[in-house]
Amino acid sequence: MTRTSDEGSPGVPGDARERSGDERLAELLAFLRRRVTGEYEVDEFGFDPELNDKVVLELLRPVYRHWFRVETSGLEHVPADSGALVVANHSGTLPVDALMMQVALHDEAHRPVRLLGADLVYQLPVLGHLARKTGHTLACPEDADRLLRGGELVGVFPEGFKGVGKPFSQRYRLQRFGRGGFAASAIRAGAPIIPCAIVGAEEIYPKIGDMPALARLLGLPYLPITPLFPWLGPLGLVPLPSKWLIEFGEPIRTDDYDPIDADDPMLVFNLTDQVRETIQGLLDTLRRRRGPAFP
């Protein structure tokens, strides 16, 4: 049925298609002009929405749709325009899950997500600045508070390197949630915490070994051995095409707390635990729903 409706439109002949071609060309040229003359805006964090949408995400979208075939659920839990903190599990040896979460929230929830990243990222030349241009910043209380106060959708992976670099045998087992700084930030801003479970990233680079001496030498937190890396060289960097599911759970409200509760370690730890258990629960259900990683 859909096909007939498609065929119905050529009643207005090639004209429409051709004009849209011209319009597209004009749009592209206008885009190029803006880029080469610098006539675009970035925010105080260095976020360049146009570059993010038109270039970076454009490169990620095929991977999102066709390689990992990402399916999302629970998008109704993501607020349309107010500040919120998305807290997700971290896995996959390389932080591909952060990129896919970014596509999911941008394209399906229509919110650019502002991720809080590790120091290491911001010390690297190209990567650090690309991260800023795509809306992300350093994981520090000042930046988290500022973004949440500004009504942004902030994303955080509290497990950090412990999560993303854990061995394959530990897959889908949440690691310690840092010091709960994210919970304190949410309390200070009164912003809801949206637990998020990502299933699929664990299988992209199954980490079956580690090269700690070499990692130390290179100043990296770990250097993985996977079934394909380093044996196949750069080819080993191609992620395995696992099936991905991303679910956003029911928001955990923090506006009942007083902002000064953020200084109460007991309360912060309890909230951190609550979020962690919620995500573990979501992960287990989602993993059962997905079934095998490579269907």
Place this chain on the structure above:
Amino acid sequence: MTHTVLVTGVSRHIGARVASVLAADPGVGRVVGVDTVPPPSPARAGGSQAGRLEFVRVDLRSPDIAQVIAAADVDVVVHMSLIGGPSRSRSAVKEHNVIGTMHLLGACQRSTSVRRVVVRSTTAVYGSAPNDPAVFTEDGEPAEAPHSGYAKDAGDVEGYVRGFARRRPDVVTSTLRFANFMGPGVDSPLTRYFTRPVPPRVLGFDPRLQFVHEDDGVEALRRMALEDHPGTFNVAGDGVLLLSQCLRRAGRLSLPVPSPLFRLLGEVARTAGGVDFSPEQLKLMCHGRVVDCGRLTRELGWRPKFGTAAAFEDFLRSRGVSGGLTAAVADRLSDLASSRSAPPRDDL
């Protein structure tokens, strides 16, 4: 009550402008401008308000300044003689900045007439590091405090100002941390950088920059000099420009060089006396710096008229620099595209 204002650093551009703006203000009876060298053009410093603006040549590194303050019965001091210039040796600059400030504040502490002290500082005191928060507020602690050059001088100067404010709580002390000045009359390492034919930039880095227009800088200093606003305030235009954006807006092709080479180029340029590319400048060119001006806006009920982008545009316009070649190519392309698409439409 009319004020007698002492302005230091009056022989340089912003100092001269502040002095003449104050001299033109009805609330000011007299402006005493001091500097180590006479103002370059008498018209600029004196001009029509010659009667109310007088220049006294004083080296701040000597105690003479106390006599000037006592003789003129100064009640407002605007201290703007902080310099980062490449023209003199580093130790002389440091002595000028730090020892000069100590003498000036010492004189103010003794004085019974001084009621208000305004000090020009810089956002460079926050340093520039990859593990800093993205936006600095006045209370923010930098991850790495600058330990050399102009930024360290400014940090030291601020330290003495805080000490002075503690010892003389009856004197209103305001410190303004300015972002990089930009505008038609500004001559700084950064403005010289943007007017170079092919400015180098550090490969793999695209810092966030913020500018304050000279008009806004003068206005902020004027308000601070004439009203009581104790505390430390960031002053910068709204918004942020990336270095790459600045270079594109200036229509400049830039040369990306790895950071060790950039440092080397900086050294070469410095010894050749061309531009000042100190280690702190290199850091700025890598990691950039952005400050929050909320406190200033709330305190003054005023915000800079020029945003960062507008200040930069005004600077480019005054130097006759525009989008140039790249914009022309882009326009030519869209012309071609529209002329190509025009005929079929005529047929229809």
